[in-house]
Structures are given as structure tokens and as C-alpha cells.
């Protein structure tokens with residue numbers, strides 16, 4: 001599933017190409033991928049709107065349009081958002097095609113259909129509960145180690161579960177939760193509230209390092225993730241623990257353990273992580 005670094009890569013790639021372009025029309029081939037408003041209304045409303053910004057919040061791509069409207073794309077498990085020439089053959093599982101006035105098309109493809117597309121003003125989308133309230137961005141310079149400590153302190157749930165909770169910190173999923181807990185030398189099944197201030201500081205730094213390194217490497221293509229040009233990322237080549245259960249820990253050589261936490265396969269080193 002695309003997480004913060006993958007979504008950031010797509011948003012950053014698209015930004016210079018989409019700014020100032022107008023969405024001429026939208027061809028919805030699988031209307032239920034649009035969750036808000038009704039698909040017919042969505043198609044009517046979006047036609048003719050100019051793109052004013054492209055950003056990311058958590059795992060959401062936010063395409064800011066005229067009239068304070070925002071086109072929100074969540075890639076779910078297998079969503080891909082690509083910018084192509086209109087002449088490019090349409091791939092299977094392409095659910096929405098946004099035609100731009102320069103002849104290019106922004107296409108949303110999603111074989112597993114867990115993704116979603118929304119349109120509205122941000123307050124209206126929040127009000128309608130179409131998008132959830134998200135916690136702070138872990139790579140935001142304004143988000144400090146003490147802020148993370150304060151968020152963890154009240155929680156009895158395992159550390160891994162708390163990191164996956166989008167209302168606590170936004171954008172972290174299974175890959176980067178495991179990677180940052182390994183870097184921080186913390187066991188994923190420890191109660192979040194039991195962390196010392198010092199350990200929280202280490203986790204804060206590790207989260208930032210894991211996410212920023214992955215952004216630099218254009219994300220992890222461990223599954224179906226592709227960037228806006230259909231290319232794979234590079235981070236999957238250098239992951240420390242994710243997907244490596246049973247293989248030797250790079251630090252101590254002991255085989256990495258795996259355990260289900262918060263419903264997700266979690267990989268960690270029982271010697272290095274305490």
C-alpha cells in the first residue's frame with residue numbers, strides 16, 4: 001500500500017505538470033470509486049476547473065482547484081495515478097480519466113478498488129466525514145520529539161498500532177512503521193505509553209529518517225506501487241526489516257522475527273529491538 005513517501009513522490013512529480021492546467025472533462029469508468037459527491041455531480045462539478053495546487057496530506061493526494069475545491073485521491077491498496085498522453089492505450093482497471101486542456105490525461109487505475117476519489121471544499125469533506133481528521137505530519141519541521149512523546153504517552157496500545165493510527169501521525173503504514181521501529185531499536189509490541197522521553201526522541205528521529213530516505217529513493221515498490229510515470233521506486237532495495245522475516249538482521253545477524261500486530265504482519269529483531 002502506498003504510504004507517505006510514495007504519495008509524496010507522486011504529488012511532487014505531478015505538481016509542475018499540473019499547475020495551471022484545466023480539467024476539461026472526466027470520464028468515470030467505475031463510478032463507485034468516487035465517494036463524494038454523487039458520481040454524476042462529481043463529473044459535472046469538475047469540468048472546466050483549473051488546477052491551482054498539488055500537495056499531500058498523510059496518504060492523500062490533494063489537487064487544489066478553483067473555487068476552493070479540492071480533488072482528493074487516496075490510492076488504497078493498489079491505486080496508481082499517472083499522467084500520460086491521450087494517445088496512450090488505456091490500461092485495464094482504469095477507473096477515472098481526467099482530460100487536461102493540453103491533451104494529456106491524468107488516469108486513476110486501481111485493480112483492487114480499495115482507493116477513493118472525492119471532490120469538495122476541505123471543510124465540507126471533513127464535515128461529511130468523507131476524509132478523516134489526520135494527526136500531524138511526521139516530517140513537518142514543526143512536529144517535534146516532545147510532540148510525539150505527548151501523543152504516545154496516553155496510549156496503552158502497542159507502538160506499532162499507534163504508529164499505524166492516522167489520527168495520531170499521518171502517512172505511516174506497515175512498511176515505514178516497521179522500518180522506523182527497527183531504526184529506533186524499539187519492539188513493535190511494546191505499549192506506546194511506556195516509552196521514555198529519550199526513546200520517543202529516538203523514534204521521532206527514526207521516523208523522519210525512514211520517511212525522508214524513502215522519499216529520496218522515490219518510494220518502495222514492494223507491491224504494485226508505481227510513480228506518476230509508471231516507474232518503480234528504489235527504496236524496496238534497501239529496506240531493513242519489512243518483508244525480510246526469517247532473513248538475518250543487518251545489525252546482529254539473528255533471523256528476523258515476525259508477529260501479527262494490529263492485524264498486520266510485523267517484522268522485527270528480538271535482539272536489537274527492546
Ligand SMILES: [Zn+2]
Nearest residue numbers: 249252269272
Ligand atoms: Zn538484530
